[in-house]
Amino acid sequence: MSLSRRMMFGLPLLVVGVGGVGFYELLRRMQTGSYNPQAFDNPLVGHDVPDFTLTGVDGKEGFDKKLLAAQTRPVLVNFFASWCVPCAGEAPYLDRLAKSGVDIWGIAYQDKPEAIGLYLAKYGNPYARLAADPSGRTAINWGVYGVPESFLIAPGGKVVWHVAAPLVPEVIDDQLRPALRRLA
């Protein structure tokens, strides 16, 4: 029995050993919180928001990157649409967030002004500022994957947190609030 042939039989063990060490390391990082397989991260997190200028709804003022970056308090940018059912689902929680003092800026994604008006009249308007993105171009640049989707922008214009899901109480308490606390 040649040595190389013997080594060949040990190969499966080697592969499994390396894999096992890898899995151990992953588990350890999961425990310390530095690895989360469930996270669906937007590449923007940790970077400045891309350039954009959006018009407002019904003649009101819209906003752009400069205005967003110039804020002194963190801003929650919320992409929504009147035709989106989960958006209506998160509306009461957004209202509560706004009342608790969080600045929320809304971007209506691929929507018509009259539909936006009806939607806000029905579900309430939590938005300190409201802009329309009828073509969806800005949403694409932000890497939005569907509505509703929300980004937390630190003063200076850096994206610090992102969620591609409705802002239900669990998400707000477990993720958004801690992110806001870290900024404060």
Add this chain to the structure above:
Amino acid sequence: MIPTLGNFALALALAIAVAQSVVGIAGPMLRDRQILRAAPALAIGQFVMLGLSFLALVWAGVVSDFTVRNVAEYSSSTTPLFYRITGTWGNHDGSILLWCLILSLCGATVGIFGNSIPTSLRSRVLGVLGLVSGGFMAFVIAVSNPFARIWPPPLHGAGVNPILQDPGLAVHPPILYTGYVGFSIAFAFAVAALIEGRVDAAWGRWVRPWALVSWLFLTCGICFGSLWSYYTLGWGGFWFWDPVENVALLPWLTGTALIHSAIVVEKREALKTWSVLLAIATFSLSLCGTFLVRSGLLNSVHAFSASPDQGLFILVLLALTIGGSLLLFAFRAPVLAASGVFAPVSREGALILNNIFLCIIAAVVFTGTMYPPFLALLFNRQISVGAPFYDQAVLPLTAPLILAMAVGPMLSWKRAALLPALTKLWFVAVLALVVFGAFILRGHFVAALGLAGAVWVVMGALVDLAERVRLFRIPLGQSFMRLFTIPRAAIGASLGHLGFGIAVLGIAGMSLQTHTIRVLNPGQSIDLGGYNWKLIAIKPATGPNYSARDATIEVSRNGHLVQILHPETRYFTDQKVKTVAAAIRSNGVRNLFATFAGDNNSGGGEFRFNIHPLAPEIWLGGLIMALGGAISLTDRRFRVGAPVRSRLRRPSGSATV
């Protein structure tokens, strides 16, 4: 009281498993006949205890004993009885207990029906099984005990996850687990053979039926899972390349390779080391399939929530089981001498080709599944590997498999000529090319390839069967009689290939699907795929523990009513979760598929309509494959058992489990 007894029975089962592993592995060295006989009895005892323990857990669910945390968290007083029972294994802790129960059932089956196996080999096999099952029972008792109590108990439980409230889920996990866990027997045989240092034709004959049983259960389990996701998740897809689906596919791929390579061991005493490695790999992948998912390492829609210490315990168990057996393999495999020489073009050659491609596909799927976590580990980058990768990587690898599938069974052992086999298949090839041409002209390349492949495999299997019964060369009546006299294994193999071809037909048909998403108001209609879909009304409806919005859709063709569909959105009040119940009507060769996403403000709603050509064939094919496995199991040589122990021959039928 009853849950406490269940907990006690579980502890007893663990004690028995420890005894079984010690007696089973050490027994053969003592050369004491009494001790050798103890292992089967212990295996049966372990099964009885685990069975009682599992029944106790089911009982706690049935009577809604909310002092048991497992029941409080996954059942509620409004849950229907059926789901109170199935809810027992619809969660992390309960499903692992079911897993252990099936593992002990495997041991008991070997203990009861393994009389044809030499006593010392059987003792070692049972010892290895006891070792594995003891490890996992220790896991259940230490960190994942389904009998854990809470006090004070809640008034209502949290309820079963609405998505899991489905009859399909009642059967899916037990069948899938039987498939996964069944490979533990092949694994135990492999480890026992490594300990003994001997693999011969008889070994192949003992291992193959066990591997075949697990394979057919795994095939059914994957089928049910895919069917379940097709009609429950409402996306109208049957396979999502989700990590959990992949980890079920992996042991299926290597298990399929194993049932093929074991034939070579049995007939020709070749591929011995390889088969042993495949047996170890298949069970190892099954273990990974059940447990890696639970550690939360993979990002999947199926993820169970598990605590990190459970993850670590699992990793240690996997390291001991897989690492231990591979260590044994590294040292002992060189002892297994190869024999049986054959030419590249021969039945053996074709089976090796099958093994190579199945294992490459398994490697590709494995890489795709493990790439995201390891990329995150090594380079701190997050990516997800999705369907496009798998489709592009697996498709070209399936092509040679499909090509060889029709030819292989027609080659003879040792040395064969390709030409006679090909001449039997020339008109099948012409037919496949015609199908290919017809669809490529319409611009469907993938569908054309898939359908041609399906025709090739299906017709190839039929030609193979026709050859065996000498169809049209002897009178028809005699051909029919020959169906019952040729080896059942041959019929099983043909059916297995036939089923695979039919499944490929369905998958290729699905690539031709058409769909649309539309907002409809009552009275409005749209045209899709030659059908007219008209929304009649949306009405409220109620179920046992949910309220629903039920839409009535009339599907007509050329003015004639074809079907009335009732897609629903359901709102489960306990969990505050909305699910979509698709309406599916099948006529055997195409499915009409409608989902209702929810009301809009003006009395209408958003709908998704699909037409899935040939979709039912996917699952029909899977079931035919499993049926082929079952028929193969009734083959005379498995029924009669190995010739060495003919003295212990029992009444036929009892060994066909």
